[in-house]
Amino acid sequence: MTAGLHFVRRIRRTPYTSRAEATGLTGYSVYNHMLLPKSFGISVEDAYRHLREHVQIWDVSVQRQVEITGPDAAMLVQWMTPRDLSKAVVGRCYYVPIVDRTGGMLNDPVLIKLAEDRYWLSIADSDLMLYVKGLVIGRGLDVDVFEPDVSPLAVQGPKAEALMADLFGEDIRSLKFYHFTHVAFSGRRLVVTRSGFSTMDGFEIYLDDSSLGEALWDAVWEAGQTYSIAPGGPNLPDRIEGGLLGYGNEMTVENNPLEMGFGKFCKLDGSIDCIGLEALQRINDAGLQRMIRGVVFDGDACPPCSIPWPVMAQDKMVGQITSAAWSPGLDTNVGLSLIDRDFWEPGQPVTVLSADGLQRSGRVSVLPIR
């Protein structure tokens, strides 16, 4: 399970890759055809503890941007998601499930409203730009769709605010969650959001000039010396505990947003026109048959979950674990699974059949797991 990754241009390096390598990168993932630094020579458990106490710098350039600009941009963006964007304002970020005509998830990006006619979709792991291009060509819309030269760098952890204030000024402290502002860096004006794929406080800096990647990394790194900064990446037990779902892990086109717990982002009363509305209404009317849940299960630290593991209630398979890890905070294993409706109540006893052949006793939990 430790076979090496072959390096080719097709798996794109980022403006920060050289710096990540210089700070001891030991493990990658590949995400949106790009390198995602994941580990830096310390255990996932130690990285988890560090993230929750200090501050980390993450190269999340893999959150590639799809820019949509033009007269039809607002209409297109609303058409693409069941989330009601009629009151969306410039300066805010919106988590927007994207579904096809069957209600199946295609991506779950963060929408950044830059102007009334200009948006970025900060994407999860599928080529959402191709879908947008298809919609635009198919319907003959008047917008430009392209990937701008934008590479998000995340600063995550309880000391992120102090670091960012030192680097960009005290005003950044008042930035609210899922809002954005602009900061000055090296002659540019960069979008900074208060967001990130961790359970901790954090910011994401949307660098719009690749040639400044190393300079930005160095500036954050230097400002972080006071705060015990370390390099890092999305931390598996942290995200599982927090109920942060991963496209391709917890959900694929086989899943609808309602069962993923995104019902609050689905306006199904017919007041908006969006792709998949009828399918989602039908699914909602029929009643959900399963729902995403946490699962807490015992035994030693579980192996990585690369093929879903059955979740059993006595002899019946009632779900499948799609991500799993040992949680240092909860001192037990944690996982994420869709669970059938008759078994989805928190506390439901289950058995997890992990890839190492063990049968592990567990229970269903709400999300975030507790």
Add this chain to the structure above:
Amino acid sequence: MTAGLHFVRRIRRTPYTSRAEATGLTGYSVYNHMLLPKSFGISVEDAYRHLREHVQIWDVSVQRQVEITGPDAAMLVQWMTPRDLSKAVVGRCYYVPIVDRTGGMLNDPVLIKLAEDRYWLSIADSDLMLYVKGLVIGRGLDVDVFEPDVSPLAVQGPKAEALMADLFGEDIRSLKFYHFTHVAFSGRRLVVTRSGFSTMDGFEIYLDDSSLGEALWDAVWEAGQTYSIAPGGPNLPDRIEGGLLGYGNEMTVENNPLEMGFGKFCKLDGSIDCIGLEALQRINDAGLQRMIRGVVFDGDACPPCSIPWPVMAQDKMVGQITSAAWSPGLDTNVGLSLIDRDFWEPGQPVTVLSADGLQRSGRVSVLPIR
């Protein structure tokens, strides 16, 4: 450069992964969000020699299928590519560049015409299914678009025909290049094409039942014992020498099919209606400014090329190498590069600035390289 790859469900295993691992898998790539076995404990050079003398079994499940079925299928497929499909027949495969409205490449799949109203697109490394879904929704077409449970397994090398004849009967010997037939396996009727991402003879078996993956691998493996079969994967020097271009490596949305040498697959006389036609006509009328070429260059075996390397003619950058490797057959380094028109004649002397800091003398070559 040998950092490990993290294993998660999001990077999908294939029906053959367990067998590939059991036969000594040592290096992966990630392609279309799936594992692509690349190396098996022997050098790229030894794998190259073996491929050209014997036969190899390759897990190419990453060539995911996009199935398009329904009344509008034929119209949609033609609309998606500048290649003239008016005379396309059932039983044949067609290499089809896919371009957007600017003429930029989105993918370069193989189209398999299964029936007049049923097609598979066997895709390169981008989520072409999302583009097709977008077009269908945008234009309101009457087709189903989905990924079937199909996992191609390639048999490549000069002894591939003998192996396939032993396994599926002598008739397979008469199958022509880029044609397909059906073979019986374990109660199923599988599509087999004469094709593959190597310069050698070969076949691809389109298994349509994941549960039979290990059985099919084992059957090919056993039949291959007579022919010195080995596990393998797309071989870098073999494909570079042969001029087999890789989406994401040699071409992206920044490139048009004409400069990639696919002019023969672009019908620009206005007789077909396809996306990007006007852009391609404009590009063609203006005259190509650069063209894909081989580059042969000296020195010791070059490092992997993960960031394009400048190709210089005296002090002018005239191209960028996007894939490079040492060729055991030609006993020199080989690469692929777009070359500016004033310098694209075969024999043009150039200097390659490889990532190891060396300046390597070389020359421009036709493709396949010789």
